[in-house]
Amino acid sequence: MGEHRGLVRYTVGQRRGLGLSLGRPQYVVGKDPHTNTVTVGEERDLYQSRVRVNDLNLIAAERLESPVRAAVKTRYSQKEADATLYPLENGLLEAVFDQPQRAPAAGQAAVFYQGDLVLGGGTICRADRA
Numbered sequence: 001m002g003e004h005r006g007l008v009r010y011t012v013g014q015r016r017g018l019g020l021s022l023g024r025p026q027y028v029v030g031k032d033p034h035t036n037t038v039t040v041g042e043e044r045d046l047y048q049s050r051v052r053v054n055d056l057n058l059i060a061a062e063r064l065e066s067p068v069r070a071a072v073k074t075r076y077s078q079k080e081a082d083a084t085l086y087p088l089e090n091g092l093l094e095a096v097f098d099q100p101q102r103a104p105a106a107g108q109a110a111v112f113y114q115g116d117l118v119l120g121g122g123t124i125c126r127a128d129r130a
Helices: none
Strands: 027-032 037-041 047-058 068-073 081-087 093-102 109-114 117-128
Touching: 068 093
Parallel strands: none
Antiparallel strands: 027 037, 047 093, 047 117, 068 081, 068 109, 081 093, 109 117
């Protein structure tokens, strides 16, 4: 579609300053540092059903051995979202949301709660719709 001014100038969910006029609002829906690509789309394209998390720091347990229900926050000002946490190999975890969440992005923190208890958190390394 065109050229951009550098990946660091864009945030997933960003609408302003894209320099596009397509007759409808466009948002940054993805960034790929390997290909130096910024992907734009409509607001509905921002919603993701799952995130993969690495750099885990579990507080309430040494590790997760089976799926766990939890509330997850992926943005400071966001309400917690109900999800199931699935432990994966290589120290990864996948959070599958009950309802798709707006604009979780690689590099953001994900924090897991059960009531007032912080289970732990990590860094989102991937977000998917499926």
